[in-house]
Amino acid sequence: MNMPCLIVGIVAAALVVLLVFRNRATRLRKGYEVDALEMDAAKSILGALVILLVMYKLAMAGGIPTVLIWVAAVVLIYAFITSKTTIGRHFYVVGGNIEAARLSGVNTKRIMFLAYLNMAILTSISAMTVISRFTAANADAGKNFEMDAISACVVGGVSASGGAGTVLGMVIGATLIGVINLGMFQINLDANYQRVVKGFVLLAAVVFDILSKKRDR
16 A cells, blocks of 8 residues: 555645635636536535545555656646636637637647647657657557547547637546547457547537537527
């Protein structure tokens, strides 16, 4: 049993509960609409339980993997950027309607440059992670990962037309795609059929996104 891992899990679970209710109090103070108290309580408890379960399993397995630390750092940094900074909001605006963003005074060329720069940084981190995991560099190491990446984003709530989505939703989508991949691997499903299954998942997510937007309108 790795005790530091358990301590990190307890602290992270407590932070999840604290942040949910802190955000609720902030929205109430500003007069914004909030979910029911029972809903926020259920979300915070569920999130805390999931974190505690994962950390318990990791503690039994020897501790927190280095890759998980990198993932947590990237997720926290980009969640802060997209939700708490002007640049982050500009990403959403440009993604939703680049022409409207330009007419509103947003430097769209600068935002696009920063978006591609961030993509290059994240790609470099991913490449280094894969190289360190396999202890070898292979030109085909990331082959066909683009389908998983797109599926994870769309399943996680990122709009196919841009301008919507969250980092946390993307993480949930990536987790779901990972579980699907693991399940197909466990049953020894043919690689071609695996692509078909992931294609259907992606198609279903896009259709759901389109229908949701039509309903909102």
